[in-house]
Amino acid sequence: xxxxxxxxxxxxxxxxxxxxxxxxxxxxxxxxxxxxxxxxxxxxxxxxxxxxxxxxxxxxxxxxxxxxxxxxxxxxxxxxxxxxxxxxxxxxxxxxxxxxxxxxxxxxxx
Amino acid sequence: xxxxxxxxxxxxxxxxxxxxxxxxxxxxxxxxxxxxxxxxxxxxxxxxxxxxxxxxxxxxxxxxxxxxxxxxxxxxxxxxxxxxxxxxxxxxxxxxxxxxxxxxxxxxxxxxxxxxxxxxxxxxxxxxxxxxxxxxxxxxxxxxxxxxxxxxxxxxxxxxxxxxxx
Numbered sequence: 391x392x393x394x395x396x397x398x399x400x401x402x403x404x405x406x407x408x409x410x411x412x413x414x415x416x417x418x419x420x421x422x423x424x425x426x427x428x429x430x431x432x433x434x435x436x437x438x439x440x441x442x443x444x445x446x447x448x449x450x451x452x453x454x455x456x457x458x459x460x461x462x463x464x465x466x467x468x469x470x471x472x473x474x475x476x477x478x479x480x481x482x483x484x485x486x487x488x489x490x491x492x493x494x495x496x497x498x499x500x
Numbered sequence: 501x502x503x504x505x506x507x508x509x510x511x512x513x514x515x516x517x518x519x520x521x522x523x524x525x526x527x528x529x530x531x532x533x534x535x536x537x538x539x540x541x542x543x544x545x546x547x548x549x550x551x552x553x554x555x556x557x558x559x560x561x562x563x564x565x566x567x568x569x570x571x572x573x574x575x576x577x578x579x580x581x582x583x584x585x586x587x588x589x590x591x592x593x594x595x596x597x598x599x600x601x602x603x604x605x606x607x608x609x610x611x612x613x614x615x616x617x618x619x620x621x622x623x624x625x626x627x628x629x630x631x632x633x634x635x636x637x638x639x640x641x642x643x644x645x646x647x648x649x650x651x652x653x654x655x656x657x658x659x660x661x662x663x664x665x666x
Contacts, residue, residue: 477515481627482503485519487541488531489502492523 402446407431408439411460415449418461425460504624516628525615525623529586532556532613549576556583562591563600577602581610589613 402408407429414425426436440460443449449460505518521528531537535554543549543566553563562578575596582590590612595603612628 477629478506478517481515481517481629483544484541485503485517485625488519488528489521491531491537491540492521492527496523 398446399448402442402448405439405442407436408443408448411436411439411443412448412462415460415462418452418459421457421459514628514630516626518624518626520618521623521625522621523623524621525586525617528615528623528625532589533585547574556580556585556589558583563596575600587615 403412410428411425414420414428422437422440423433425440426433429436440449440451444451448463450463451458452461502519502521503517504520505516507514507516531541533556535551538551538554539549542551542564547566547568549564549566551562551564553561555562558580560580562580563575564577565573565575567573575598576593577596577600578591578593580589580591582588590610592610597603610630612630614626614628616624616626618624
């Protein structure tokens with residue numbers, strides 16, 4: 391089982407529009423209204439996507455002067471990249487427990 | 501070392517891990533086929549797993565929960581896709597709601613497990629795990645390679661360089 395943080399990251403990235411928002415927001419130049427202009431959906435719908443990404447830690451909103459821009463959180467990307475490493479650790483631990491269990495039961499069998 | 505090889509393909513979001521055991525294939529298969537044995541290794545000691553429904557026939561749903569140090573009980577399930585004892589088991593591992601129904605909002609991953617004899621009393625088990633949202637990860641990882649992006653790309657590269665595993 392992945393940790394809750396990764397669940398959120400993956401849930402957030404499972405959607406095409408949200409992946410696109412993450413890519414566009416690397417520049418950190420656009421606000422929600424500008425982002426909404428790229429998609430054939432309502433402002434409210436885009437706002438919702440941004441909120442999901444925000445909760446997953448993949449984007450943050452930053453104030454620049456009077457504007458608020460959406461910026462991709464590099465640490466969030468980093469976290470996503472680390473998932474496979476974490477997943478490997480999870481399975482390595484399982485293999486260790488399997489090995490221990492096989493060894494233990496062999497000793498009690500004989 | 502029991503784990504003999506690990507392959508990670510971030511762009512395809514798959515991980516393949518090979519492990520070897522000093523035991524015949526049937527013994528290794530029992531680690532999956534017997535729920536009480538499965539409980540000994542599926543969850544970490546801090547989150548032991550309890551399998552409440554366990555049938556490895558293709559099409560069956562296996563149900564389990566983990567029990568955390570604070571009594572929390574996250575639930576999970578497997579949808580069994582293929583079974584060929586003692587050689588092969590393919591299932592989708594997902595999270596379940598409190599009532600046991602699959603939580604569709606959370607990601608599932610497919611696990612392909614194979615067992616093969618190497619020599620007398622020695623067995624190789626291979627785990628291939630595939631995440632469904634390949635596209636998502638691919639796109640994120642590809643960002644560092646796209647042309648014409650901002651200086652942020654350099655930052656991503658720097659971060660990813662520290663994580664790149666052969």
